[in-house]
Amino acid sequence: MAFSSVYPHYITKAEKKNRTKAEVDEIICWLTGYTLESLQKQIDSKVDFETFFEQSPQLNENVSKITGVICGYRIEEIEDPLMKKVRYLDKLIDELAKGKTMEKILRK
Incomplete structure (x- = not known):
């Protein structure tokens, strides 16, 4: 599936929750x-998720602090490395939409 x-x-x-594209971009870049x-x-470039994460400069050192359930899966228990990265991103966007700072x- 293409990231784009x-x-x-x-x-x-x-x-839809009065947040901005800039905030989404900040989260993805972080x-x-x-x-x-x-x-x-x-x-x-319309890269797929695998390429998107493979070519990423470096996952943030604090990704281990991203925990909880997203789409019915506990992030800490996801074994597939690519799926775990996708769910990290899903969780962060979900938190943005739920109004977290x-x-x-x-x-931080």
Whole structure:
């Protein structure tokens, strides 16, 4: 599945709850290490999720602090490395849509 096909849904979910595209981008960049420019290049290239995460500069050192249940799965118990990264991102976007502060979402 192409990251670029899901990305607009992340934005829509956030904007429905009065959050912004900039906040979505900040979360993605925090998680993956992409800059805004390199993130846009990945979107424009229509890479799949596997390539998106493989090419990410570096997962944030605080990803282990992302815990809980998303889409019926406990993140800490997901064994597939790619699925775990996708669920990290899903969880962060979900927290944004639920009104958490950026400070809490970014595990500061």
